[in-house]
Amino acid sequence: xxxxxxxxxxxCASKPPTxxxxxxxxxxxSPKRSARGNPPFYEVLGRRYYxxxxxxxxxxxxxxxxxxxxxxxxxxxxxxxxxxYGMTAAHKTLPLPTWVEVTNLENGRQVIVRVNDRGPFxxxxxxxxxxxxxxELDMVRAGTARVEVRALGAPSGxxxxxxxxxxxxxxxxxxxxxxxxxxxxxxxxxxxxxxxEAGNAxxxxxxxxxxxxxxxxxxxxxxxxxxxxxxxxxxxxAEYDRASDGLRRSGVSDPRLVVGP
Numbered sequence: 001x002x003x004x005x006x007x008x009x010x011x012c013a014s015k016p017p018t019x020x021x022x023x024x025x026x027x028x029x030s031p032k033r034s035a036r037g038n039p040p041f042y043e044v045l046g047r048r049y050y051x052x053x054x055x056x057x058x059x060x061x062x063x064x065x066x067x068x069x070x071x072x073x074x075x076x077x078x079x080x081x082x083x084x085y086g087m088t089a090a091h092k093t094l095p096l097p098t099w100v101e102v103t104n105l106e107n108g109r110q111v112i113v114r115v116n117d118r119g120p121f122x123x124x125x126x127x128x129x130x131x132x133x134x135x136e137l138d139m140v141r142a143g144t145a146r147v148e149v150r151a152l153g154a155p156s157g158x159x160x161x162x163x164x165x166x167x168x169x170x171x172x173x174x175x176x177x178x179x180x181x182x183x184x185x186x187x188x189x190x191x192x193x194x195x196x197e198a199g200n201a202x203x204x205x206x207x208x209x210x211x212x213x214x215x216x217x218x219x220x221x222x223x224x225x226x227x228x229x230x231x232x233x234x235x236x237x238a239e240y241d242r243a244s245d246g247l248r249r250s251g252v253s254d255p256r257l258v259v260g261p
Contacts, residue, residue, distance in 0.1 A: 107137075
């Protein structure tokens with residue numbers, strides 16, 4: 001399980017959507033995408049995963065697992081802290097957040113969770129559940145279970161965007177800022193090197209510019225004293241792949257995907 005890169009805890013004042021026998025949810029709305037965790041694609045362990053544009057009509061069957069203490073309070077792909085006692089999950093390609101109904105096909109038990117993380121990246125598992133969700137499905141001891149995952153809408157009234165400010169102007173400003181941040185988090189960059197010496201980073205930038213790459217720049221981070229050389233941004237996968245191939249021909253051995261600013 002990789003927490004790069006899930007659930008709404010329904011309290012007494014908030015109820016999950018009603019689910020019919022056919023598995024369809026009533027009284028739901030489309031959730032607003034998280035500003036983080038929704039790039040067009042990302043790569044883990046040499047494999048590329050494409051994030052779905054929509055969770056509409058999504059149904060999947062396969063093996064579920066769960067993740068717990070080792071990841072508790074660690075950041076998820078959406079930027080939230082993972083809470084092993086919350087009703088949450090990780091999925092490789094569903095938009096963040098997505099509410100899903102998970103059915104344990106071995107005992108018929110069901111749970112509704114909110115996907116806010118990426119994974120699992122082990123074997124053929126299709127979803128990683130929080131400890132609390134795994135308990136509800138009675139699969140903690142076994143570790144895995146055969147499940148069906150069915151996407152729902154967001155519960156009506158769920159806190160998808162910022163709340164608490166009744167001023168319309170303030171809400172509009174926050175929404176605009178969130179939209180801009182979400183757009184930036186879909187920008188693709190290629191990292192071609194990281195150096196402790198700023199001069200080495202500058203030399204690589206100059207070499208790549210001489211090779212025809214104009215959009216090369218250095219990102220310096222005082223926290224780890226590294227100077228990272230990046231190329232971009234790119235706004236679609238085809239453009240990104242063309243640039244990656246060109247960089248390899250220019251002698252860059254390991255171009256790496258970086259998403260966001």
